[in-house]
Amino acid sequence: MSPRRVCAISVDLDELHHYYAIHGLAAPAAPAAHQVYDTALARYRDFARAERLPLTLFVVGSDLARGQNAAALRALAGEGHELGNHTLDHRYELSRLPRAQMREQVAGAADALAHATGVRPTGFRAPGYVTSDELYAVLAELDVHYSSSVFPCPYYYLAKLAKLGELRLRGRRSQSIASGPQLLWAPRTPYRTGQPYWRAGAGVLELPIQVTPRLRLPVIGTSLMLLGPQRARRLVRGLVHEPFINLELHGLDLLDAHDQLSELAPHQLDLRVSLERKWQTLSAVVAELRAHGFAFERLDQVASACS
Numbered sequence: 001m002s003p004r005r006v007c008a009i010s011v012d013l014d015e016l017h018h019y020y021a022i023h024g025l026a027a028p029a030a031p032a033a034h035q036v037y038d039t040a041l042a043r044y045r046d047f048a049r050a051e052r053l054p055l056t057l058f059v060v061g062s063d064l065a066r067g068q069n070a071a072a073l074r075a076l077a078g079e080g081h082e083l084g085n086h087t088l089d090h091r092y093e094l095s096r097l098p099r100a101q102m103r104e105q106v107a108g109a110a111d112a113l114a115h116a117t118g119v120r121p122t123g124f125r126a127p128g129y130v131t132s133d134e135l136y137a138v139l140a141e142l143d144v145h146y147s148s149s150v151f152p153c154p155y156y157y158l159a160k161l162a163k164l165g166e167l168r169l170r171g172r173r174s175q176s177i178a179s180g181p182q183l184l185w186a187p188r189t190p191y192r193t194g195q196p197y198w199r200a201g202a203g204v205l206e207l208p209i210q211v212t213p214r215l216r217l218p219v220i221g222t223s224l225m226l227l228g229p230q231r232a233r234r235l236v237r238g239l240v241h242e243p244f245i246n247l248e249l250h251g252l253d254l255l256d257a258h259d260q261l262s263e264l265a266p267h268q269l270d271l272r273v274s275l276e277r278k279w280q281t282l283s284a285v286v287a288e289l290r291a292h293g294f295a296f297e298r299l300d301q302v303a304s305a306c307s
């Protein structure tokens with residue numbers, strides 16, 4: 001019998017104003033302001049139906065105050081998709097907040113989700129992949145079953161430092177912060193966090209975001225969309241001997257500049273890739289993994305199998 005191979009596709013539903021803030025731009029007005037919930041979410045639903053696979057959707061709690069967002073997520077949960085905790089307000093400096101506020105950000109999102117959708121999340125993803133030992137201690141206190149927040153990718157770390165430096169030179173401030181370089185030595189396959197959290201121990205289960213085995217190249221929505229169908233296929237072919245692939249996407253990965261986002265497009269390279277090509281890329285990745293015997297599961301199912 002061949003070994004069990006599983007891929008989980010998760011989508012962080014960061015609404016558009018977070019991207020404007022990362023690039024130092026003022027918050028957008030409607031309709032650009034709500035394109036992740038009003039446009040991208042239905043595209044993900046259609047994609048999941050067409051490919052017959054479940055998704056894990058990481059939800060920012062404060063977005064549930066908008067009635068139509070909560071209704072859309074309720075419907076998706078009813079179709080078998082997982083709703084995960086992406087904090088109450090998506091504060092990039094979460095890991096540096098006082099412990100009580102950190103707790104409020106995690107517990108507040110779980111309560112908001114439970115109240116708005118009837119589903120209490122068991123999984124957590126930190127905003128901007130930035131975590132800390134204290135944050136994991138809070139997750140353990142709050143009985144979070146798993147975190148999927150560590151992204152052990154040197155290229156992403158360097159690109160983020162460069163972006164923050166560039167904005168600072170231009171006198172603009174980004175809301176984003178970078179984690180320490182220690183993170184780059186974190187395991188790249190599921191592990192229980194230790195002290196410090198990038199070493200293995202007996203703490204909260206962490207399902208790191210996908211990088212390639214040796215070079216630790218990023219295998220996330222943004223990089224796949226920029227590569228396009230053929231090269232994305234080739235990149236994931238390098239992963240087919242992994243027992244588990246943790247593919248992280250964003251709402252933005254199924255939007256393009258035509259979705260009223262022409263103001264953001266000059267700053268956000270991947271918005272210039274057409275929706276059609278993005279869809280083809282995702283389909284190509286799923287087809288490649290299926291051809292190698294991968295099954296698609298939600299992250300909570302993967303976490304249960306790990307524990």
Ligand SMILES: [Zn+2]
Binds near residue numbers: 012086126
């Ligand atoms: Zn996010």
